[in-house]
Amino acid sequence: MAVKIKSAIFGILSTSISLIVAASLLELYVRLVETDGTNFDIEMWRYAKDLKRISDIPDVGHEHIPGKSGVYMGVPVTINSAGWRDREHSLEKEDGTVRIMMLGDSLTFGWGARPEDVTSYRLERLLNTRKNKVEVINTGIGNANTAMEANYFIKKADVYNPDIVILNYFINDAEQTPRRTNNFFLENLYSAVFIAGRFDVIMRRFFGKSDWKQYYRDLYLEHQTGWLATQNALIELVSYCKARNIRLIVVNYPELHVLSPYPFEDITNLVASKVKVLGIPFLDLLPSLEKKAPHSLWVTKTDAHPNGKAAGLYADAIMKFLVKQYPATFEDPAPTENIDEIK
Structure with missing residues (x-):
């Protein structure tokens, strides 16, 4: 025995x-x-672990830790003292400066893109060739949704008193607000994150879990909690901006896996209808990518976040839209007079 x-x-x-x-x-x-900067799951996990914290603002979920930095997807990321991937901005703007604040998720943040290839950076450069000095503030944060972004602006970022707010919208912004897991393995082990990512792929491919197209479509079912929260957040943001004479526009970023024929045109139209009924200008960026090969716009071969090429096209489209909407603010600089010709 x-x-x-x-x-x-x-x-x-x-x-x-x-x-x-x-x-x-x-x-x-x-x-x-798997830590060579190309594994999306690992890099996004590192970014969340290193640079994010749970926000003490209700309904915001998470925010960046001010002053932190690192290298993710092979590019440097530095968070300023306000908690943004941007240079430092003073609370008080300079006289004669037009201040634009961009709200958004990882696309606005510039996931996988070099600092100079982020849409907000390129937009600021384009606008500063015109009449007024323009300051573009990038408050984007990965894995944020519209409800989080609106609450963050209203309860914290509005102290920067922007003249214009650009709400950058992506198809997954109708997701529910994510909550940080307390799972020991997923919080601490690279291997657990790697296995979870591979398991998700297997479930989608072989066991009937909805693919990415169906997942996005399901977000917009009539009674989905996240979609309802998105619509309420839009209404609240519009009301808040109107009461303070802040000009608000919504810019829709396309999903870059398939561009022609675009599989989510109906969802874009649905979002546009909700925005336009509130009296807010709406810009769809899909036309700015006409005849472009989707993979040529990705930050890596496997990550469809927009690269510098896409950011340049986006910035140009947004600049033209702003000029059209607010011509008195963004008119072309007056031509310089030639003294010799006058004589």
């Missing part, structure tokens, strides 16, 4: 040690091989 007990204990110990060794080797493999 004692021999059987010892044998069972030895078997349990051997199995446990083998599992620990296997898990350790997997963790080592992921840390050595």
Whole structure:
């Protein structure tokens, strides 16, 4: 009997040690091989772990940690003292400056793009070739949705007193506000994040979990909580801006996997209808990408976030839209007179 007990204990110990060794080797493999800056799941997890914290503002979910920095997807990311991936901005704007604040998610943040290839940076450069000095503030944060962005602006970022607010909208902005997990493994182990990502792919491919197209469509079912919250946030943001004479526009960013024929035109039209009924200008950026190959606009071969090429096209389209909407603010600079010709 004692021999059987010892044998069972030895078997349990051997199995446990083998599992620990296997898990350790997997963790080592992921840390050595999958942290080259190209694995989206790993890089987004690192970004959230290093640069984000739970916000103390109700309904905002998470926000950046001021002053933090790192390298993600192979590009440097620096968070300023206000909690944005941007240079420092004073509360008081300079006389004669037009201040634009961009609200948005990882596309606005510039995920995977170099600082000079972020849409807000390129937009500021374009607008500063015109009459007035323009300051564009980028408050984008990865994994944010419209409800989070509107609440963040109303309860915290409005102290910067922008003249114009651009709400940058992406199709997944109708998701529910994410909550940080307390799962020890997903909080601390690279291998757990890697396995979770592979498991999700397997479930979608072989076990009937909805693919990305169906997932996006399901977000806009009539009674989906996230979509209802999005619509309420829009109404609140519009009311807040109107009461303070802040000009508000909504800019829709296309999903870059398939551009022609675009599979989500009906959803774009639905969002546009909700915006326009509130009396707010709406810009769809899809036409700015006409005849462009989708992969040529991605930050990496497997990550469809917009790269510098896409950001340049977006910035140009937004600039032209702003000039059309507010010509007195963004008119062309007056031509310089030639003294010799006058004489």
